[in-house]
Amino acid sequence: MNLSLNSMSERERRMVYVCGVVAVLVLIFAVIVPLDRSVAATKHRVEQKTTDLAWMRSVAPQLAALGPGPVAAASKDSLLVVIDRSARESNLASSMVGSSPSGTGALRVRFEKAPFDTLVAWLARLSEQQGIRVDSAQIDDAGKPGLVNAAVVLSTR
Numbered sequence: 001m002n003l004s005l006n007s008m009s010e011r012e013r014r015m016v017y018v019c020g021v022v023a024v025l026v027l028i029f030a031v032i033v034p035l036d037r038s039v040a041a042t043k044h045r046v047e048q049k050t051t052d053l054a055w056m057r058s059v060a061p062q063l064a065a066l067g068p069g070p071v072a073a074a075s076k077d078s079l080l081v082v083i084d085r086s087a088r089e090s091n092l093a094s095s096m097v098g099s100s101p102s103g104t105g106a107l108r109v110r111f112e113k114a115p116f117d118t119l120v121a122w123l124a125r126l127s128e129q130q131g132i133r134v135d136s137a138q139i140d141d142a143g144k145p146g147l148v149n150a151a152v153v154l155s156t157r
Contacts, residue, residue, distance in 0.1 A: 079107050079156060082130055090122040106135060106155035113142045119150060132156055 005013055077085075080099065087093050087109075095114035102108035111119060116139075126132040135153040142149045 079105065079132070079154065082132065083107060083109060083126075083154060086122065086126060086130070090118060090125070092118060092122055095119075102135075102153050103155075106153055108151060108153050111148070111150045111152070113144070113147045114150060116146055116148045119148065123152070126154065 005016065008016070083099065084093075084096075087096050092111065092114055095111045097110050097112050099107055099109045119139075123134055123137075127134070132154050133156075135155050137150060137152045139148050139150045141147075
C-alpha cells in the first residue's frame with residue numbers, strides 16, 4: 001500500500017485520503033451510531049418490562065386474595081346477539097370483521113384496527129355485565145399507535 005501511495009501523484013494521494021476519511025465517516029454514521037441507538041432503545045425496553053414484571057409479581061398475591069370476581073347472570077339472548085349488540089354499543093362494530101363458532105358454546109370474534117383501550121374495556125364489560133369470559137385472545141399491533149388486530153374466543157361461564 002505504501003509503495004502504491006508513493007507512486008501516486010499528490011492529487012491522487014489526497015483523493016485516496018479523502019475517500020478513506022469518507023468511508024470511515026460513513027461506517028460510523030450509517031452503521032455504528034444507528035446500531036448503538038438500537039441497542040440503547042432495546043436496553044431501555046427490557047428495563048421497563050423488568051420493572052413491569054416486578055410490579056405484577058408484587059400485586060399478584062393481593063389479586064389472588066380477592067378471589068374470583070362476581071359472576072353476572074347469563075343473558076337469555078344467544079352469545080352472538082349479545083356480542084354483536086355490545087360491540088355496537090361500544091363503538092367496536094366498525095372494527096369487527098367477523099365471528100365464527102369455536103367449540104361448544106364459544107364464539108371467535110375478529111377485529112381489525114380496533115382501539116386497544118376500547119377493546120379491553122368492552123371485554124371487561126362483557127365479563128362483568130353478561131358473564132361472558134375470554135377463553136383466549138391473540139392481539140397484534142395494527143401499525144398505528146393504539147390500534148390492534150385481535151382474535152378473541154368468548155364463551156359463557
